[in-house]
Amino acid sequence: MQKCIKCNSVDGVIRSGFLRGKQRFFCKLCNFHFILENENAKLPQKANQATIVDLAKHLGIAASTVSRALNGKADISPFTRQAVMQAAIDLDYRPNLLAQSLNKGKTNTIGVVIPNVELPFFATALASMQQVAIDTGYRIMVCHSSESQSVEKLNIETLIACRVDGLLVSHSKETTSFEHIEHVLAKSIPIVHFDRVCNEIDTPKVIHEDFKGSFDLVEHLIVQGCQKIGVMLGPEKFYISQIRLEGYKAALQKYGIEVDEKYIYYSEMNKNDGSKAFEYFINMQQPPDGVFAMLSRNAIEMMVEAKKRQVKIPEEMAFVGFGDDILCELFEPSLTVFNHFPNKVGEAAINLLIENINSKNTPNTTTQSVRGELIVRASSINIFVKH
Amino acid sequence: MQKCIKCNSVDGVIRSGFLRGKQRFFCKLCNFHFILENENAKLPQKANQATIVDLAKHLGIAASTVSRALNGKADISPFTRQAVMQAAIDLDYRPNLLAQSLNKGKTNTIGVVIPNVELPFFATALASMQQVAIDTGYRIMVCHSSESQSVEKLNIETLIACRVDGLLVSHSKETTSFEHIEHVLAKSIPIVHFDRVCNEIDTPKVIHEDFKGSFDLVEHLIVQGCQKIGVMLGPEKFYISQIRLEGYKAALQKYGIEVDEKYIYYSEMNKNDGSKAFEYFINMQQPPDGVFAMLSRNAIEMMVEAKKRQVKIPEEMAFVGFGDDILCELFEPSLTVFNHFPNKVGEAAINLLIENINSKNTPNTTTQSVRGELIVRASSINIFVKH
């Protein structure tokens, strides 16, 4: 039979059911239940991270005393405090943030959900968030939705499971339902939307001047002499698409230009949608003489295509885009853009979130708008030459 | 005096020293110590997150039973399991990863330290790491050193405090001492270096073909007819600088070209160092007819400057850079680069780390090199036209 792992006797050992799928034994002699561990299982593994208890044992005092000494509380004699500090150095003690967070019910961690770090906007926004976080004693946990609604949902689940103190969310392009956000609100976990916000729920938001930026860009095209202005957007259901379209329409309206649906091109914001859009526009009976792209990246893709086909920029077709970028500046011709200052958006968002975390009772649900700036470049000026 | 907060009597209350800096009282009647809380302190705050204990109470069973049911362990009757599952849904239970990690001694989180997400290389590498992490059940916690050694050190401290299961580190440009890494090793926390590795310590590393890439680029320039080749590097102490310089030298040597120190330009990798480098090269008595930049971004900055001064590219001066980028492709002239596949580097690094986490006894300290690829573009071809 089986030897008892406690008294080593063999005679008294009988089977005793199963525990978690493994055969269990019972030793009648020493009255002990046990299961056989596969011996390679786990060595004592004595984590070589010193704990508060280790310090306490080392000094022969109570763990609570060590804790208070380390945290600079009052009830500690200078002598004891000094000894604790020294021991902490000697044993290379590092506090376990997990235990600390579990105990305090606060993690000092902020969860960020973005569609894709590879988009310069998000990279920059993220970097500025990180900076603010460090300065204010927070940590940041980033998740990429990879532009997928289901992954986004999963990300938020994970961050909640990690008990982040708050969430900074920018939606994926395919996110159209927002139960997962309602859910966060129901648990009264502070959340701030930024950039790709959700208009259906009343959350604090930080956006850029989507309307004004689009308006300014299109107005600029009109002033430069463009009369048939195309617009390339993201998905039709996408909130940002809608707002930026409104800015486009408003500008046309101001100058008495009728809105023609044919000049509105929706895309899925994939890699080469710019070329497709250009293809569409150039094959129209009356191709536009100016194009506003919701993403400056798309404007550049279109310009690449235009150059391939010897379409003169800006004389035959001018381009403007939303969002600045080193590429916009260095591409030839350089692209006229509305700079929406990703760093400021990032800062504003995390500051608003931290404010809401600290004053939990009165969640500030204002929508902040970061002021942008029109940057006029070669892709849209001196058009008048053609006339 | 003070009313006792327990028995409400006033008579028996006397002072009793200080606790954490606040006056303490003692009630002789009910034998109770207390301090006065500022009433706005903390409402019960009953976190509205259901716990396992809540489920257990709700069902009238033991918490351990709930735990086993949720985790699909064996010792649970189908009926109980079903009830627990339903209760979990009803009460919207979410496991507390903090408690779970604390208990298991494993966080399933990987810490990543990078100098700057705004560099496309790191953004891409990070994105691919995230993907692998999700697929393998890990989470990622990212920290930016912002190219500062002290911040990098702090980052690693933080990640250790969070008890990440392992570290992925790419050093800041100013990191020259590596005690903080020794320290990580001393605690036998798995670590993998990538890209900007540290050659002084024996850690697992994932690099790209720094030597071969540089060699190929410079050889390409030579084959195209360049004879005086400048090289723009990062800081002199920077490991990557050294390796890439070696590749440069080896290529020159192969073709019998003498290495001239004057053609080696070190930079601090700041924003506009490319212009400065160009300034330096163009003002030499014998300006180079080809320049290899350690960062393609720098090559482009140089080309911008070259274009401003009407220097013909590539006829008068050819350019090549290390690392591909959409900018390299779309800039005019497009830049010849050695593509080092940031996504593959990211994947390889995290895979190696996870492997090391799982087999803790035998840390795999091999250095993996991700195969790169020379991409020849306009900035360096057809030079022969000039001869």
Place this chain on the structure above:
DNA sequence: ACGCTTATCACAAACGTTTCTGATAGTTGG
């Protein structure tokens, strides 16, 4: 019928902190 066996569950300890409560020795003042 009785011992072996199973299925199922409760209970307690543990993870590493923080904080509340209890306790002691010393100090002060009338």
Place this chain on the structure above:
DNA sequence: CCAACTATCAGAAACGTTTGTGATAAGCGT
């Protein structure tokens, strides 16, 4: 000298899990 008071510390509880150990009712075979 004694009550009131202070300074300082120990011990226990709590945070939310997981897992080892103890326990009970029921099934099975001889």
